Amino acid sequence: MSKKTSYSPEQLKTMLYDMMIIRSFEETVEKLFQQGKIHGTMHLCIGQEATAVGACVPLTNEDKITSTHRGHGHSLAKGTGIKGMMAELLGKETGYCKGKGGSMHIADMDVGNLGANGIVAAGLPLATGAALTSKMKDLGYVVVSFFGDGATNEGAFHEALNLASVWDLPVVFFCENNLYGMSGSIKEMTNIDNIADRGAAYGIPSETIDGNDVLAVAEATERAVARAREGKGPTLIEAHTYRWRGHSRSDARKYRTREEEKEWRKMRDPIASFKEKLVEDKVITEDEYEDLVKKVQAEMDEAVEFAENSKEPDLDTLMEDIFA
Amino acid sequence: MKEITYLEAIRESMSEEMRKDEDVFIMGEDIGIYGGAFGLTNGMIEEFGPERVRNTPISEAAISGCAVGAAMTGMRPILEIQFSDFIMIAMDNIVNQAAKSRYMFGGKAQVPVVIRLPGGSGAGFAAQHSQSLEAWMAHVPGLKVVQPSNAYDAKGLMKAAIRDNNPVLFYEHKLLYNTKGEVPEEEYEIPLGQADIKKEGSDITIVATAVMVNRALEAAAELEKEGISVEVIDPRTLVPLDTETILASVKKTSRVLVVYEAVKRGGYGAEIASMIAESDVFDYLDAPIRRLGGLETPIPYNPVLEKAAVPQVEDIVEECKKLMNK
Ligand SMILES: Cc1ncc(C[n+]2csc(CCOP(=O)(O)OP(=O)(O)O)c2C)c(N)n1
Numbered sequence: 001m002s003k004k005t006s007y008s009p010e011q012l013k014t015m016l017y018d019m020m021i022i023r024s025f026e027e028t029v030e031k032l033f034q035q036g037k038i039h040g041t042m043h044l045c046i047g048q049e050a051t052a053v054g055a056c057v058p059l060t061n062e063d064k065i066t067s068t069h070r071g072h073g074h075s076l077a078k079g080t081g082i083k084g085m086m087a088e089l090l091g092k093e094t095g096y097c098k099g100k101g102g103s104m105h106i107a108d109m110d111v112g113n114l115g116a117n118g119i120v121a122a123g124l125p126l127a128t129g130a131a132l133t134s135k136m137k138d139l140g141y142v143v144v145s146f147f148g149d150g151a152t153n154e155g156a157f158h159e160a161l162n163l164a165s166v167w168d169l170p171v172v173f174f175c176e177n178n179l180y181g182m183s184g185s186i187k188e189m190t191n192i193d194n195i196a197d198r199g200a201a202y203g204i205p206s207e208t209i210d211g212n213d214v215l216a217v218a219e220a221t222e223r224a225v226a227r228a229r230e231g232k233g234p235t236l237i238e239a240h241t242y243r244w245r246g247h248s249r250s251d252a253r254k255y256r257t258r259e260e261e262k263e264w265r266k267m268r269d270p271i272a273s274f275k276e277k278l279v280e281d282k283v284i285t286e287d288e289y290e291d292l293v294k295k296v297q298a299e300m301d302e303a304v305e306f307a308e309n310s311k312e313p314d315l316d317t318l319m320e321d322i323f324a
Numbered sequence: 325m326k327e328i329t330y331l332e333a334i335r336e337s338m339s340e341e342m343r344k345d346e347d348v349f350i351m352g353e354d355i356g357i358y359g360g361a362f363g364l365t366n367g368m369i370e371e372f373g374p375e376r377v378r379n380t381p382i383s384e385a386a387i388s389g390c391a392v393g394a395a396m397t398g399m400r401p402i403l404e405i406q407f408s409d410f411i412m413i414a415m416d417n418i419v420n421q422a423a424k425s426r427y428m429f430g431g432k433a434q435v436p437v438v439i440r441l442p443g444g445s446g447a448g449f450a451a452q453h454s455q456s457l458e459a460w461m462a463h464v465p466g467l468k469v470v471q472p473s474n475a476y477d478a479k480g481l482m483k484a485a486i487r488d489n490n491p492v493l494f495y496e497h498k499l500l501y502n503t504k505g506e507v508p509e510e511e512y513e514i515p516l517g518q519a520d521i522k523k524e525g526s527d528i529t530i531v532a533t534a535v536m537v538n539r540a541l542e543a544a545a546e547l548e549k550e551g552i553s554v555e556v557i558d559p560r561t562l563v564p565l566d567t568e569t570i571l572a573s574v575k576k577t578s579r580v581l582v583v584y585e586a587v588k589r590g591g592y593g594a595e596i597a598s599m600i601a602e603s604d605v606f607d608y609l610d611a612p613i614r615r616l617g618g619l620e621t622p623i624p625y626n627p628v629l630e631k632a633a634v635p636q637v638e639d640i641v642e643e644c645k646k647l648m649n650k
């Protein structure tokens with residue numbers, strides 16, 4: 001018997017579906033990249049779907065997130081649409097950033113997505129500021145700031161945690177510990193066992209969780225969001241996960257073993273394990289799952305078609321949106 | 325002579341100096357087994373080991389300050405900032421510490437550090453990974469600024485940068501990494517502050533930096549067909565700047581176009597143009613000094629817009645024709 005949850009069957013199915021959308025989105029853009037339809041670079045979050053989806057479960061449309069270079073999953077989980085994201089990756093005018101931002105800069109203020117970021121750890125101080133607005137204007141929203149293990153060695157991480165703590169700001173610092181930065185293993189880059197231990201330095205409660213268990217992620221974030229809403233200040237969550245692909249477009253993955261990769265893919269796939277649980281708990285049937293697979297594929301096909309048929313931005317837009 | 329890429333030239337230069345001088349070492353993010361974001365340091369950790377090829381945490385503030393502190397106390401570090409854009413996080417250590425220590429301490433310190441900075445647009449990396457902010461650095465007294473445009477220069481200038489007893493900011497252009505050039509087998513060094521005439525000509529002088537040197541040469545070849553003879557000068561180092569070579573050329577041609585990728589407003593080309601305008605050579609000018617630089621916009625992601633944001637060969641050709649009133 002798997003453990004009980006307080007989520008409704010509908011909520012559980014949505015979590016599964018959202019994770020499937022993220023994986024399919026990433027696989028689709030990977031293909032488009034290989035076909036030369038997407039240029040520049042991209043950082044895929046295949047294998048990390050549960051952190052993005054789980055952390056957004058307790059959030060409303062008014063709550064906000066800040067994201068990272070590996071941000072497609074965060075955006076999708078927060079409610080940013082597939083079509084506009086696909087169009088952005090293809091550099092089209094219908095993209096969320098009118099084709100000017102690309103993979104590392106997708107943002108969607110309408111759903112509280114304050115943006116992916118090309119600068120490691122830059123999201124944490126921004127999230128702290130967004131939480132300050134919430135507090136000063138008494139808006140009641142909470143901010144979840146996503147960042148990687150590598151980001152916790154930037155000064156911005158430490159300064160933001162301290163500031164948010166002394167001002168009791170409604171922010172959740174959500175670390176996706178996928179064991180590596182670009183190549184630097186967290187074991188070689190820090191001398192502590194858990195990144196969560198760093199919370200103590202700033203008087204911030206923290207916990208380490210299984211980031212590939214979407215329910216564990218949702219529940220931990222739920223607790224942190226509740227604290228934030230009660231005015232009790234920030235929480236640091238460290239979620240263990242793993243990126244299946246290389247860091248970005250060209251990565252021979254010399255810094256880790258194929259065995260380790262296989263272990264995570266075979267034994268700790270956040271989607272396969274959750275699907276099995278839902279079937280076992282009779283939340284969905286195999287047939288319903290197959291329907292979801294088809295639905296996801298149809299959504300992706302539609303998004304690609306939309307993006308490919310969208311126009312390139314007009315040359316005149318080059319000098320637009322520099323100032324407000 | 326042998327043919328190697330710009331990227332290999334920089335690697336070779338560092339490796340040769342590391343073999344000769346125990347104090348020289350490199351540090352940076354992912355420069356170990358990964359070989360750096362562009363593969364520039366491939367094979368170096370295998371040769372020199374992790375003590376001298378120091379793979380760092382993602383901590384630009386700490387590693388830049390660490391490089392400066394190590395340099396002040398007898399080491400000769402070469403620091404790689406993965407993309408030049410991330411220098412923002414290292415800025416205090418470079419501008420307030422490295423640049424001023426010698427002067428503030430009455431000449432009692434020296435900071436022999438090289439900071440490598442992959443810069444420029446054209447690779448589709450968008451606004452936070454494509455900037456050309458070398459003018460910021462050139463503005464600060466106490467910093468030397470190098471910007472090679474080909475493999476030969478990159479290798480020789482890197483030698484001089486490593487042997488220099490001052491902080492040297494070494495700007496590398498991403499689009500040049502895989503360009504090939506001839507490099508001698510034997511040891512050579514190119515002193516900082518020596519411009520190079522990349523092509524001789526008699527009608528117009530183009531002073532261009534980094535990837536714009538190559539675009540200027542292409543433009544010059546096209547203009548040649550139309551009977552316009554262009555001289556292309558690459559300053560190679562912004563600080564110190566070889567004013568003599570530039571002025572001698574302008575005196576000869578009487579027309580000058582300064583081409584740089586950085587945003588035109590406040591870019592280093594403005595300094596070059598002012599330097600010419602203030603000199604005696606001003607009297608020899610047959611037309612106003614012209615500048616071609618990047619538009620006043622962040623670098624966009626879309627490839628068509630990205631290209632349009634910075635000078636291309638056609639733009640250079642057009643500007644030259646304007647200068648010749650054609
Ligand atoms: C300030 C800064 N330094 C370095 C980089 C280059 N870089 C991009 S992602 C990355 C690794 C980040 O690791 P982590 O925070 O663990 O996130 P992950 O990629 O594992 O999701 C590095 C070094 C950057 N974008 N910004």
Ligand SMILES: [Mg+2]
Pocket residue numbers: 148149150176177178179180181182
């Ligand atoms: Mg990581």
